[in-house]
Amino acid sequence: MAPSATEEPGPMQLPVISKASTINASVLHGPRDLRLEQRSIEAPAPGELQISVTTTGICGSDVSYYKKFANGDLCACQPLSLGHESSGVVVAIGPLVSGFKLGDRVALEVGIPCGQCGICRKGRYNLCKKMRFRSSAKSFPHFQGTLQERINHPAIWCHKLPDSISFDAAALLEPLSVAIHAVNRAAPEPGSTALVLGAGTVGLLTAAMARQAGCSTVTIADVDQGRVDFAVSKGFATHGYVVPRPLHSSSSSSSLCSSIASGISTPLDGIATPGSTISFQSQLDSAKGLAADMISVAASTNPLLDDDEDDGVNITFECTGKEICMHTSLYATRPGGKVIMVGMGTPIQTLPLSVAHLREIDILGIFRYANTYATGIRVLCAQSSGAGFTLPNLDQMVTHRFKGLENAKGAFELASRTVDDDGNLVLKVVIDA
Structure with missing residues (x-):
């Protein structure tokens, strides 16, 4: 089934939940073996809410x-x-739960x-x-x-949403x-x-939050021209850099080009290692x-930046999880700066740590998040305030939508690509109930 237009689902009828019932579920049994099955769900236990899932991003x-x-x-x-x-x-409320009512719209911290x-x-608690x-x-x-x-989900991890x-x-x-x-760990100075x-x-959201935190210039780099253009035109980043595709796939640049691609946190085959x-x-x-090319992008368009701008950026957010992208991050960061490891991918990496050692570059890892949903909701609510930089409208990040769990397989196939059959950018694919 082709993805439908990016329109939100309409109002739903709330079922009355008082005992066990049967639901549909999309269940993965092996590589690309996705099946629509029926499962039994009990009434919510003490402390739980039963949530009718409306939208899920892949x-x-x-x-x-x-x-x-x-x-x-x-x-x-x-x-x-x-x-x-x-x-x-919210379609059912378990015992010992307060502060919620049927029909409440919620985001799930899972x-x-x-x-x-x-x-x-x-x-x-993320650790x-x-x-x-x-x-x-x-x-x-x-x-x-x-x-x-x-x-059924613990009520304390369900976050009520304003209508906006x-x-x-x-x-x-x-x-x-x-x-x-990631930006909290980086703690950027204005x-x-x-x-x-x-x-x-x-990567897009990290760039936007870095801007929201006061970074004057935020350059985003990717091998995909469409994603870089989207980031800059929609205000997620101030500058963009498209990693050039090499003429010969045997060059060392080809590994880097394929690495800085989608931010998908999976190991990349073929990364060059000593002896390869x-x-x-x-x-x-x-x-x-x-790294030199990337850091020159913002410097060349802003004469007010510090004279030592050629030494690198204050903070690099590495959102791919690839070894060679970590190399680039270290070279792109100025003395006394920070590299934030956001993406998870290659589990064992060989790094030029002397670069970080001699320049006192802090390397900080992050794993998921903690105590962030309330902040995220406040940031989204502030989008219409018009005061200073506000986060771009996140709805525009949803480029493709599939209706119903029975169409999940098509959604996953499309989500693994950067463009659809018509050449349109694939960014965020969602599945609606």
Whole structure:
């Protein structure tokens, strides 16, 4: 089925939930083996809400599971419903829940920590060892994702939405939370310069949040011209850099071009390593040259920038998870700056750490997010305020929409591409109930 126009679903009839019932679910059984099945769902337990899932965005990790039944080192070992970027409507309320009513519109925060360990008590619950995250194979039994008609979810991880936030934008609160967490870790000073590698969903949102946090220039780099153009024309970034495609695929630049592509956090085959056909030094030289080109983009158009702008940007957000992109990040960051590792991909990397050592570059990792949804909702509500920089309208990031769980397979196939059959940009694909 072809994707429908990007229009939000209309009002729904709320079912009366008082006992176990049967729902449809999209269930992955192996690589590209996606099936529509029926499951039984109980009435919500104490502390839970039952949510009728309205909109689910497809994430790069979902695509990885769909194609390989694995995401990085995490291999699924039982059927798994995918989906974790979701919004919906409260259709049933369990005992001991207050503050919600039937029909409330909510965004779902789908990582459930233990709430009791030292990490949780410090507020960094994203690092909880007992975290259960929907659509991830990390815990067993796997915590099933949101590509189901209805799910029971703890009320404390359901965030009420004002009417001004659409279901699409509410679903995008999940990747927006990653961006908020990344920028919080970076803690940019007003007027800082930033570089974002990868113009996928997370890269775009990270660039926008860096601007919202006060960065004066934000350059976004990607191999895809359409995504870079979108980022700049829609106001997510101030400058764009398209990684040039090499004339010969055997050159070291080709690995970098294929790396800075979509921000999808999966390992890339063929990355040059010491002893490979492409020498490690030539790979570093290529990364160094591209870093110089990237940081010159903003400097060449803004004569008011510091004289030492050629030394690099204050902060680089690496949103691809690829080794060679980390090389570029280190070379692109000025002395005393920061590299924020946002993308997750190549698990073992060989890095020129002397670059960071001698220039006192801080390398900071992030993993998902914590305490970000309330901030995200406030940022979205401020879009219409007109005061200073406000986040671009996230609804425009949804380029393709599929209706019904029965069409999930087509949605996943399209989400793994950068353009559709008509040559249109593919950015965020959503599945509506």
